[in-house]
Structure formats: C-alpha cells, structure tokens
Amino acid sequence: MTVQDDVTRDLELLEEVRVVHTVVPSPLGPITLVAHDGGLSALLLPDSKYEAVQGPFGERADDEFEQVQTQLDEYFAGTRTQFDLPLHLIGTAFQRRVWEGLLRIPYGHTWSYGDLAAEIGLDPRTSSRAVGAANGRNRIAIVVPCHRVIGADGSLTGFAAGLDRKRFLLGHEAKGRPREHLLF
DSSP states (O other): OOHHHHHHHHHHHHTTSOEEEEEEOOTTSOEEEEEETTEEEEEEOTTOTTGGGSOOOOEEOGGGOHHHHHHHHHHHHTOOSSOOOOBOOOSOHHHHHHHHHHTTSOTTOOEEHHHHHHHTTOOHHHHHHHHHHHHHTOSBTTTSOGGGEEOTTSOOOOOTTOHHHHHHHHHHHHTTSOGGGOOO
C-alpha cells in the first residue's frame, strides 16, 4: 500500500462522516476550526500555506465548538497548558505517528526534529527530514503543537502560518518561565 493509497482510503472514509466548521477569534487572527464526527480535525491559522488544501469544511456549526473555543481561550489567557479534546487526525500512518509524538512535547518546551524522531522510535540521523515533512502537514495547529519543533541548531524553522506566529506561540508559552529550557 502506498502513501497515496492511504490518503485515498482516508478521503473515501471521510465521505461517510459529518464535517462541520466554525471561525473563532484569537490573538493570531480568526481561526478556522473543522470537525469530523465530533473530533477536531483542523485548526487553521490565518494565511496558513496549507489552508487551501484542507478539504471541505462542511456546514457552519458554531454551537458545536464550544469546548474547543473555551480551551483555546484558556490557552491564550495562560491558564491552560494541555488540551483535552477529541481529535480526528487525518493523514498517513506515518504522519499520525509523528503528530502523536508532537502531543508529548511539554508546554513551554521545544524539541528538534531529531528529538521528535527519537521520541517516536526512529533514528534521528536518517528520519529528521521525513519527520519534519510530516510535522509540516499537521492540520491541528496549537492543539497538536507543531510550533514547538525547531531546528537542531535552535533556529526557528518553517511553520505553515508563518514564523511570526510561531515566534508568538513560543513566546506566549515561555512567559514567566526561565528561558534556559528553550533552544531558540
């Protein structure tokens, strides 16, 4: 089975699920939230380079995202450091493995692509680029914290919604914390 076969199978399965969306305000601008059968499947920041390829958003259903909105408000207020939401990860088996690894990066910390590769049981010397590519395809920004992954040298690397937003999120999470645990 190829990656394309995995994606095709996932898209066929998606035709059978209920897809809804809403748009909520945030300090980063309006965020589009998408859910598949009640599980958050996308959190798209403004101007995300992948925003146009996310697939159908379904009907608008503002009242079905109250829990997500509350937890995002708490996150941006600095009172929530971990999300507790049902997720619907849409991607290949490898991408989902990487995204599940992202969920283990502690709030306020950063890991390199090599650190993330090692965390999910891969050799960082040979897997960092593949891990980086999967990280870059994460559709659930902030909740699945792809912004916490940086270059091995401590540099800020790509972020689908732009490095300014990545810098904002990392700075937000570092407020009131000693900076020696951060690489950037």
